[in-house]
Every structure is written in C-alpha cells, then in structure tokens.
Amino acid sequence: MRFVKGILFSLLLLIFSAPLAAQEEQEATGAEEEFDPGTFILAHIADSHEWHILTKKNGESVAIYLPVIVYQKDKGLDIFSSRRLAEGKEYKGYKVVEEEGDLKGKIVNVKPDGSIDEKNLPLDFSITKAVVGMLFAALIGLWLFVSLGSSYKKTGISNPKGIQSFLEPVVLFVRDDIAIPIIGEKKYEKYMPYLLTAFFFILLNNIIGLIPFPPPFGANVTGNIAVTFVLALCTFLITQFSGNKHYWKDIFAAPGVPVWLLPIMIPVEVIGMFSKPFALMIRLFANITAGHIIVLSLVCLIFIFKSLAVAPVSIFFVIFMDCLELLVAFLQAYVFTLLSTLFIGLAVKEEH
Amino acid sequence: MTGTMAAVGAGLAVIGAGLGIGRIGGSAMDAIARQPEASSKIQINMIVAAALIEGAALFAIVVSLIAKG
Numbered sequence: 398m399r400f401v402k403g404i405l406f407s408l409l410l411l412i413f414s415a416p417l418a419a420q421e422e423q424e425a426t427g428a429e430e431e432f433d434p435g436t437f438i439l440a441h442i443a444d445s446h447e448w449h450i451l452t453k454k455n456g457e458s459v460a461i462y463l464p465v466i467v468y469q470k471d472k473g474l475d476i477f478s479s480r481r482l483a484e485g486k487e488y489k490g491y492k493v494v495e496e497e498g499d500l501k502g503k504i505v506n507v508k509p510d511g512s513i514d515e516k517n518l519p520l521d522f523s524i525t526k527a528v529v530g531m532l533f534a535a536l537i538g539l540w541l542f543v544s545l546g547s548s549y550k551k552t553g554i555s556n557p558k559g560i561q562s563f564l565e566p567v568v569l570f571v572r573d574d575i576a577i578p579i580i581g582e583k584k585y586e587k588y589m590p591y592l593l594t595a596f597f598f599i600l601l602n603n604i605i606g607l608i609p610f611p612p613p614f615g616a617n618v619t620g621n622i623a624v625t626f627v628l629a630l631c632t633f634l635i636t637q638f639s640g641n642k643h644y645w646k647d648i649f650a651a652p653g654v655p656v657w658l659l660p661i662m663i664p665v666e667v668i669g670m671f672s673k674p675f676a677l678m679i680r681l682f683a684n685i686t687a688g689h690i691i692v693l694s695l696v697c698l699i700f701i702f703k704s705l706a707v708a709p710v711s712i713f714f715v716i717f718m719d720c721l722e723l724l725v726a727f728l729q730a731y732v733f734t735l736l737s738t739l740f741i742g743l744a745v746k747e748e749h
Numbered sequence: 750m751t752g753t754m755a756a757v758g759a760g761l762a763v764i765g766a767g768l769g770i771g772r773i774g775g776s777a778m779d780a781i782a783r784q785p786e787a788s789s790k791i792q793i794n795m796i797v798a799a800a801l802i803e804g805a806a807l808f809a810i811v812v813s814l815i816a817k818g
Contacts (some may be wrong), residue, residue, distance in 0.1 A: 676804060683807030732800045 447477025603726030629678035755817035762809030
C-alpha cells in the first residue's frame, strides 16, 4: 500500500510541476520577439526529429538530436543524427522543409539544382520524439508486467503485495467487467492479451504524455494520429479475422431483409464495418490532443498577458485541467478497450 | 474567413455535445435518486456514455481543424 501511495504522490508532484517547466523554457526568448501561442502550441503537439529542451538567449537551441533513418531507392539507406539537418541545413541530399504547406517538417530529397523534389518523398523510418516516447512506455510496461509475472511464479496466486496489489485489480477489472460480460465465458481468453495490451499501452502513453519533464516523458504519443490509426487497425484486423459465419452473414445477407433492399444494406454494412474503428482512432486522438492543447494554452496565457499577476490564476487552472486530463487518460483507455471488446464480441457471437 | 467559419462550426458542435451530456447527467441523477444503492453502476455507465458523446463532438473539432487549412 505504501508503494502505491508513493507512486501516486510522485505522479501528482510531477504533474504539478508542469507549468513551472514550461515557464523556464520560455523566459529566455520572450524578451525579443512577439510571442505566438499558435505556433508554440502546435510545435509542442507535433512530432519532430529532435527533442527540443530550451532555447538560449542568443537563439541557439539546446535539444537532444534523435537519429534520422531515411531510405531512398537510388541513394540507399542513410542513418545520421538530426543535428546535421537542424535549422534547415542540407546533408547528403536530404533537407527538412521549413516553409509552410503540406510538407512542413518532413524530410525531402534535394535535386541537384537545389530545389526540393516534391513528388518523390524518401521513406522515413526515423526515431522521432513519438517513437522514443512509445519505446519508453513499452519499456515501463514490460518492466511492470514481467515483474508481475515473476512475482506470481514465486509466490503463486496468494495475497498480493507490492506491484501486484496495484496491477492485479486493473487486470481483473479488464477481465471481469469488460471481456467476460461481452465476449462470453468460453471465448474471452483468446483475446485477453490484445485487450490488456491495448488498455495498458494507451494508459501508459496518455499518462507519460502528461508529465512534461525530464526528456523521455512528455512525448505526445497517443495524440499522434498515426499511432491511433495503428491501434484501430489492430482492432479492425482482429475483428475481421475472428469473424465467424454469422458475422459475415449479418453483413452481406442479413436475415429477414428482402432481396431488393440488399443493394442498399450491403454498402451501409460495409461502411459500418470501417467506420467503427475509424471512430476509435479519431476519438482517442482528438481527446488527448485537445487536452494537451488546453493545458498549453492556459500556460501560454501568462506569456500573452506578459504579467506575473496572471500566473496564480493560470497555474490553478492548469492544475485543474491536468487532473481532468488524468481522468480522461484512464477513461479513453477504458473506452477504447470496451469498444474493441464490443466489436470482437459482435464478431464471435453465436446465433441464439 | 475559413478560420472564422471553422471556429463557428466547432462552437456549434459543442452545443450538441453539451446538450447530450447534460441530458445524460440529468437522467443519471434521476436514476440515482430513485435507487441510491445502484449509484456506482449508474455512475460508470454515465461516464461511458459521456465519453462516447464527447467522441462525436471531437469528430467535429477535427473536421474544423482540417477545414481551417
């Protein structure tokens, strides 16, 4: 129990340090130029090839430069540090686009005459900020659950203590309140690994995204639509591959539907098949991104008004919003898992 | 102009979300008043329904973010 209290207390402290960290970062540059909250916020939400820590008074930026891994068919695979591409420099024929537009922030090929090749984009496998955040969350999850498993091996299913007492109720909650009621006693076990993975992956990434400091924390992973796309794709593939005969019959030849109505029903059902995971993707992405944008905007209030008197009000609101975001983190993980279970349950349902 | 219209669209979407979640909250309160011992079940279902409605409203926010270009 003390262990649990310790974790929760330190989490709370870290979350409260959010406004302080952002303040220190901005004071260095606030003096020279007009503060633009829009670009500041969008730069913090978006993925990037370097992990920006602060910008010194003379304009130099202190950042952790992450590796860039690009592949272009005639040039082959190139791995180098993103420091070579920092501030618009060009290296080995690659360049990061700085002008506004569709390609902003992406790595492009530079043609021999110096212009950007807009049609032929290289394949970008770089380790960006979101990838580092994801790997870090995966490491934490791995550590938590491997130690959970090994402590069960040592003591058996007995009185839980330590990390067990923290994780066991959550795992049992996913099994007893989500999986069994919806998928059913006989078939739920096959899908438990995926449901637990989805739940804890989303939960860990949400929480880590809320903690701003130090560097592996604070990466906006679940607020990246590519990540939520892959999660929704996993749910989609699992539902389709475990669909039984009744599931496919319901889509293509629903019982009780007159034949002349089928040309309308089939497209509607197929669209429904795709729109459900699509909604999963958008829901998670928008909730987490909206939360980050709100917290960042409230902190930016201090810099827009340029007065210290706004600070207590702003920080109070930020603390409140951070607590709300913590609730949203749990809730979104739960809703994603619940809806995935519902779709899987629909796919494996027996005719009664 | 597209920026203003996008903002107006987002605001309209929030009206729908607010009405929906308000109705859910109201029904949940009525149900809890009728049967206080079921209050934790009702609360969980209320939060889930609110999250789903919020998902729909956030669809609209995403569309307005895309529309502003």
